[in-house]
Amino acid sequence: MEPNMNPKFEHSALEKDIQRLTIEIREHKEKSGQPKIADKEIVRSVIGAQIQAQPASPPPAQPSLILPAYLQKESPEIQLKVEELVDLAFHKGIAASVAEAKKYGPFILDALHDSLTAKVYEELKARKLF
Numbered sequence: 001m002e003p004n005m006n007p008k009f010e011h012s013a014l015e016k017d018i019q020r021l022t023i024e025i026r027e028h029k030e031k032s033g034q035p036k037i038a039d040k041e042i043v044r045s046v047i048g049a050q051i052q053a054q055p056a057s058p059p060p061a062q063p064s065l066i067l068p069a070y071l072q073k074e075s076p077e078i079q080l081k082v083e084e085l086v087d088l089a090f091h092k093g094i095a096a097s098v099a100e101a102k103k104y105g106p107f108i109l110d111a112l113h114d115s116l117t118a119k120v121y122e123e124l125k126a127r128k129l130f
Helices: 012-032 040-054 069-073 076-092 094-104 106-126
Strands: none
Touching: 012 040, 012 076, 012 094, 012 106, 040 094, 040 106, 069 076, 069 106, 076 094, 076 106, 094 106
16 A cells, blocks of 8 residues: 555555545646645545536435534435445446446436545645645
């Protein structure tokens, strides 16, 4: 394992995404010329751009610490689906997770976006990558 790698993030597909996102975030900061943009907003923007880049697919528990607060009020089925999509991102990468989320419509896609933003932001911060 490389130095600065956190053992709790050992999923190879997500590790590749983390490395790519780190580069994209630095480039985004340099291009924007706005040093006051919050790091979390940059992570949100970069992941959002990847979600937008994915081709559209036709639409077809318990509270969790990885889910945003607004999802705590949703049905256990919705919460479970978002948690499964986050897990899919860990194992197969963000692109695979986004492609799957698009099958469930914009609400699930937005919930995945929010959940991944929070999770990836905390991981990047923990690694001191920005």
